[in-house]
Amino acid sequence: MPPDRPYRTRFAPSPTGLLHLGHAFSALTGWARAQEMDGTFLLRIEDIDTPRCTQAFRDAIFDDLHWLGLVWPTPVIEQSQRRMAYDRALSGLIARGLVYPCRCTRTEIRAALSAPQEGAPAPTAPYPGTCRHRPPSDAGPKDGWRLNLDAALESLGDTTMGFFENGPLHPGWHNVTSLALLHAHGDIILARRDIGISYALAVVLDDAAQGITEVVRGEDLFDATPPQILLQNLLELPTPTYWHHALIRDEFGKRLAKRDGGRALQAVRGEGLRPSDIIAQLGF
Numbered sequence: 001m002p003p004d005r006p007y008r009t010r011f012a013p014s015p016t017g018l019l020h021l022g023h024a025f026s027a028l029t030g031w032a033r034a035q036e037m038d039g040t041f042l043l044r045i046e047d048i049d050t051p052r053c054t055q056a057f058r059d060a061i062f063d064d065l066h067w068l069g070l071v072w073p074t075p076v077i078e079q080s081q082r083r084m085a086y087d088r089a090l091s092g093l094i095a096r097g098l099v100y101p102c103r104c105t106r107t108e109i110r111a112a113l114s115a116p117q118e119g120a121p122a123p124t125a126p127y128p129g130t131c132r133h134r135p136p137s138d139a140g141p142k143d144g145w146r147l148n149l150d151a152a153l154e155s156l157g158d159t160t161m162g163f164f165e166n167g168p169l170h171p172g173w174h175n176v177t178s179l180a181l182l183h184a185h186g187d188i189i190l191a192r193r194d195i196g197i198s199y200a201l202a203v204v205l206d207d208a209a210q211g212i213t214e215v216v217r218g219e220d221l222f223d224a225t226p227p228q229i230l231l232q233n234l235l236e237l238p239t240p241t242y243w244h245h246a247l248i249r250d251e252f253g254k255r256l257a258k259r260d261g262g263r264a265l266q267a268v269r270g271e272g273l274r275p276s277d278i279i280a281q282l283g284f
């Protein structure tokens with residue numbers, strides 16, 4: 001589905017560690033798509049999870065990406081600078097009666113969800129709705145905010161929701177149905193108690209603010225897409241197309257992680273590899 005706006009994609013790393021070959025693959029996939037579509041490649045720093053984000057990791061992202069030969073327009077959006085935009089969107093949702101304050105801890109949620117058997121693993125299920133009855137006026141400093149999914153779906157009426165995937169793994173149109181949202185996601189967190197915002201809400205607002213027409217990112221985020229489509233519809237923001245790419249794995253088939261420092265781009269650079277070696281190794 002060709003976008004009717006000029007093609008813009010983004011690479012959106014979190015500065016919580018050094019970039020590894022998997023990040024290089026993701027950034028280069030976005031870069032290649034932007035070249036192919038005669039569009040623009042943007043960078044966004046996803047540093048809402050402030051306690052884990054550092055200036056050194058942020059600087060290393062810029063350095064590694066420049067070393068790979070990538071360039072992007074400035075200024076670069078940094079989520080830590082976008083608090084006002086996030087608060088505005090959240091206030092709008094509160095005013096519409098679509099969110100409620102929640103102070104449940106992870107342990108409490110797990111306990112409310114878990115089967116009665118001793119030692120049974122906690123099921124992965126949507127939030128059980130413990131705080132759903134609480135009005136916004138009840139919110140205190142220890143509260144986060146959750147979407148009231150029933151109210152959200154009701155406010156959207158019979159709007160058809162979905163997204164078009166252009167990537168090779170799940171190509172085509174994907175419906176986002178009420179049933180799937182209720183079963184797989186439920187009342188998602190829109191503002192965490194510790195940082196005042198959530199990944200889902202920030203990413204939707206940032207993609208719109210950057211005029212992103214196609215989100216290129218790893219397959220691990222494919223299942224996180226439906227709530228983002230819901231939020232775009234609620235906030236009347238355009239839905240981009242998506243391109244979820246396969247993840248780069250190590251020789252044991254394990255997905256590369258930031259803690260796997262041996263494969264950090266900085267380490268690879270230290271071994272004397274050139275950008276062209278990396279680009280060829282990753283298949284570009």
Ligand code: GLU
Nearest residue numbers: 012013014046203217221
């Ligand atoms: N910040 C996320 C990450 O580093 C990427 C989010 C996205 O591309 O939507 O995995």
